[in-house]
Each structure stands twice: as C-alpha cells, then as structure tokens.
Amino acid sequence: MKKISYNKDMQIPVIAETEVLVVGGGPGGLGAAVMAARNGANTLLVERYGCLGGMVFHGEVTPFMPNYHNGVPMDRPVFTEWCQKMVEYRSAEEIANAPENPQLFARAICKEDAMLAMEDMILESGAKILYHHTLADVIKEDGKIKYAVFQSKSGLAAIESKVFIDATGDGDLAVLAGCEHEFGNEDGYCQPMTTCFKLSHVDRDRMPDRAVINQLYDEAKQRGEIHCLREDVLYFQVLEKDVIHFNTTRIVKKSGVNAIELSEAEIEARKQIREFLRFFRKYIPGFENARLHSIASHVGIRESRRIRGIVYQTKEDFFNRAKYPDSIARCNYMIDIHNPTGTGTEIHRIDGNDWYEIRYGAIVPAGSKNLLMACRAISVDHALHSSIRVMPPVCSLGQAAGIAAAYSVKEHIPVPEISGTEIHRRLDELGAFL
Numbered sequence: 078m079k080k081i082s083y084n085k086d087m088q089i090p091v092i093a094e095t096e097v098l099v100v101g102g103g104p105g106g107l108g109a110a111v112m113a114a115r116n117g118a119n120t121l122l123v124e125r126y127g128c129l130g131g132m133v134f135h136g137e138v139t140p141f142m143p144n145y146h147n148g149v150p151m152d153r154p155v156f157t158e159w160c161q162k163m164v165e166y167r168s169a170e171e172i173a174n175a176p177e178n179p180q181l182f183a184r185a186i187c188k189e190d191a192m193l194a195m196e197d198m199i200l201e202s203g204a205k206i207l208y209h210h211t212l213a214d215v216i217k218e219d220g221k222i223k224y225a226v227f228q229s230k231s232g233l234a235a236i237e238s239k240v241f242i243d244a245t246g247d248g249d250l251a252v253l254a255g256c257e258h259e260f261g262n263e264d265g266y267c268q269p270m271t272t273c274f275k276l277s278h279v280d281r282d283r284m285p286d287r288a289v290i291n292q293l294y295d296e297a298k299q300r301g302e303i304h305c306l307r308e309d310v311l312y313f314q315v316l317e318k319d320v321i322h323f324n325t326t327r328i329v330k331k332s333g334v335n336a337i338e339l340s341e342a343e344i345e346a347r348k349q350i351r352e353f354l355r356f357f358r359k360y361i362p363g364f365e366n367a368r369l370h371s372i373a374s375h376v377g378i379r380e381s382r383r384i385r386g387i388v389y390q391t392k393e394d395f396f397n398r399a400k401y402p403d404s405i406a407r408c409n410y411m412i413d414i415h416n417p418t419g420t421g422t423e424i425h426r427i428d429g430n431d432w433y434e435i436r437y438g439a440i441v442p443a444g445s446k447n448l449l450m451a452c453r454a455i456s457v458d459h460a461l462h463s464s465i466r467v468m469p470p471v472c473s474l475g476q477a478a479g480i481a482a483a484y485s486v487k488e489h490i491p492v493p494e495i496s497g498t499e500i501h502r503r504l505d506e507l508g509a510f511l
C-alpha cells in the first residue's frame with residue numbers, strides 16, 4: 078500500500094475536564110457511566126454516533142441473550158433497571174400482549190425504547206453525554222493516559238480525565254494506549270459478522286415451524302438462490318405482532334477493526350438480505366406480503382480484539398464453573414462460537430442453576446495505571462469470549478468498571494492496585510447477584 082508523510086504541528090482545544098471518561102455508549106458504557114456517577118465521580122460519556130445503544134440500536138440486536146440463575150437475571154442492578162425503564166416507553170397494547178414469561182418480555186425489546194432508557198439512566202445518574210465525537214488518539218504523561226483525543230465536525234479536540242473506561246467494544250482506547258491484545262482464534266480468525274434485519278407484514282399464524290423453514294432454506298442454497306454460510310435460519314419474535322427479527326446473515330474472514338473490510342462486510346451482508354427477502358416472499362407461508370421493516374445501520378461484530386489484562390481467563394473457567402472472591406460478574410450464557418470460516422456453530426451450555434465468574438483483573442489492562450475495560454474486549458480467550466460477549470454480562474462488566482473508576486478517583490489508588498474483593502463487596506452492597 079502506498080504511504081505518504083502526514084504531520085500537523087498544531088494545538089487542539091481541551092473541551093472538557095472530568096474525573097471518569099467513558100468512551101462508548103453501548104451496554105458496557107451504560108453500566109460504567111451510571112455506576113461511576115452514582116459513586117460520586119464527575120463522569121462524562123463520549124459516543125461517536127448521535128444516540129446511545131451500541132449494537133442494540135445500531136446493530137438491531139434487539140433480543141437480549143439469557144443470563145439467568147433459576148429464572149432470575151444475574152445482571153443487577155443496572156441491567157435490570159434498564160429493562161424496567163424500557164417498559165415506560167411501551168404501549169399499553171405491547172404490555173398487554175407481552176409474553177407471560179418475564180424473561181421473554183425482557184428479551185423482546187424495541188431498540189428505540191432501549192436507547193431512550195439508556196439516555197434517561199445516564200442523565201439521571203448525574204453523568205454527562207457528548208455525542209458525535211469519534212476517538213482518534215490518546216496522550217500519555219508519566220505512564221498514564223492524560224487526554225483522549227476525538228475527531229468531530231469541529232475538528233480535533235481533547236478531553237482530560239483521571240480515569241478512562243474503554244467501552245468501545247473493540248478495545249480502541251486500550252490499543253491507542255499501547256496495551257497488548259489478542260485477535261481471533263488460533264488461526265487469527267474472529268467469529269463471523271452479522272447484519273440483523275426485520276421483516277414486517279408477516280402472518281405469524283401461517284408461519285411453518287423452524288424445521289420446515291430450515292429445510293426450504295437448505296434447498297434454496299442448493300439451487301444457488303441464497304449464498305449465506307449459516308447452517309440454519311435464526312429468527313426471533315418481537316413485540317410487534319407482524320414483525321420477525323432475523324439474526325442470520327453470515328460474513329466470514331473479515332476484521333471488525335479494518336475499515337476497508339468492514340465496508341466489504343456491510344455490502345456482502347446486504348446482498349444476503351436481498352436474497353433472504355426474495356426467499357421468504359417466494360417460499361415461506363405467511364411472508365407473501367412481507368416487506369423490510371428495518372436493517373441494522375452497522376454490521377454486527379461478535380469478536381475482534383481482546384485486551385490482555387492483569388488476569389487472563391480461559392474456557393476452563395466455563396467448564397469448571399469457576400468461582401472467585403474477586404469476581405465482578407456472573408455468567409451462564411453458553412459458549413457460542415459461530416464458525417469463523419464457514420458453516421456451523423459450536424455450543425456448550427451451563428445448567429440454569431450454575432454459573433462461572435469473571436474476575437476484576439480481567440477488566441484491568443496490563444501495564445496501564447488508569448484504564449478499565451467495559452466491553453467484550455476483556456482479558457479472556459477466544460472460547461470464553463463467546464460466552465461473555467452478549468449484552469447482559471457486558472453491562473455488568475461496565476458497572477464494575479464504573480465502581481472501580483470512582484473508587485480510584487476518590488481514594489487516589491491506581492486501577493491495578495485496587496483490590497478486586499473490595500469491588501466485589503461494593504457490588505454486593507448495591508444488589509448485584511454475587
């Protein structure tokens with residue numbers, strides 16, 4: 078690739094000074110910002126888009142994956158508060174027609190409800206929000222991050238903070254700060270990407286069962302009408318009576334941190350969506366009049382970087398149901414590895430009355446004094462990452478990061494020197510299921 082020299086000798090404005098800076102407005106950023114602010118820290122969340130939500134909103138990932146212990150959500154308090162807050166935006170009809178099972182009601186969400194509820198919670202906590210700023214760089218002094226630099230329509234600008242929280246999903250802030258990371262499986266491939274979409278004007282009463290749909294899907298693939306590597310059609314019912322949500326496109330061998338490959342993935346995913354639309358209208362009863370209801374504005378990225386922390390956890394913690402005194406989150410979502418190079422999905426489950434635990438050190442990047450992780454890019458291996466990457470436990474990782482950040486500011490203790498058992502204790506006092 079051709080390269081040119083580029084250097085601007087310039088000064089940039091410092092547009093804000095804060096105690097805790099959260100970069101990224103997804104579920105992890107929600108947990109981090111709310112808990113940092115509630116624990117007394119001056120907190121600012123910066124988001125690159127014009128609204129919160131992360132993959133909930135921009136990726137149309139609207140069914141929450143389950144993380145329950147005997148039917149009770151294990152992600153408390155922020156995640157459960159978020160689910161409760163969403164209900165305030167639902168119509169009386171939606172509430173009346175909701176599944177009797179409260180787990181399903183919590184999972185079948187509307188992205189607009191989720192986005193508004195997140196903004197409510199963050200502002201009510203006392204934290205501030207800055208939209209339309211994309212992380213570009215960091216400036217370090219004495220081995221600590223001093224400023225995060227952002228690009229916006231106004232140009233480059235810096236924000237000064239005492240503690241920084243990476244809620245970018247891909248570990249962008251940590252990598253800019255020089256932290257080591259892993260990427261993908263042993264062959265360097267990450268889980269495939271998916272662009273979610275919804276179809277409306279569907280007659281659910283006439284829909285065949287999944288086995289019939291999957292058989293017709295296989296036949297369409299054999300005829301060359303569909304070019305998706307996924308082994309079956311993954312879909313979910315949502316709150317609207319005539320809408321079906323699809324999480325079924327599959328784009329392999331693309332990097333979520335390579336902008337050119339991301340562009341290619343977006344185009345490939347929408348090609349698959351066109352094929353699925355034709356397929357459902359032509360072959361599946363109840364979909365004759367189906368139309369596109371919505372398409373994710375950003376391809377969904379299951380996996381990219383994993384930042385190495387002062388603790389490194391592996392799939393053995395999942396299989397051993399490992400418990401730790403310095404744990405900050407519980408998880409029993411399955412190991413769920415979508416084949417990085419083709420067809421198939423590797424799944425291992427945990428019984429509903431057990432779990433494994435994520436330790437504080439897994440969200441503390443090695444070699445950093447004032448940085449915490451609040452996203453899927455924590456210090457775990459490829460297999461365990463497939464379990465913790467879903468939104469409920471990520472929100473819990475975020476709330477732990479927020480508590481630790483506020484504690485670091487108040488007690489003047491570097492993030493790596495904070496006792497994980499102390500964060501565990503504080504989470505327990507706040508009602509976390511630990």
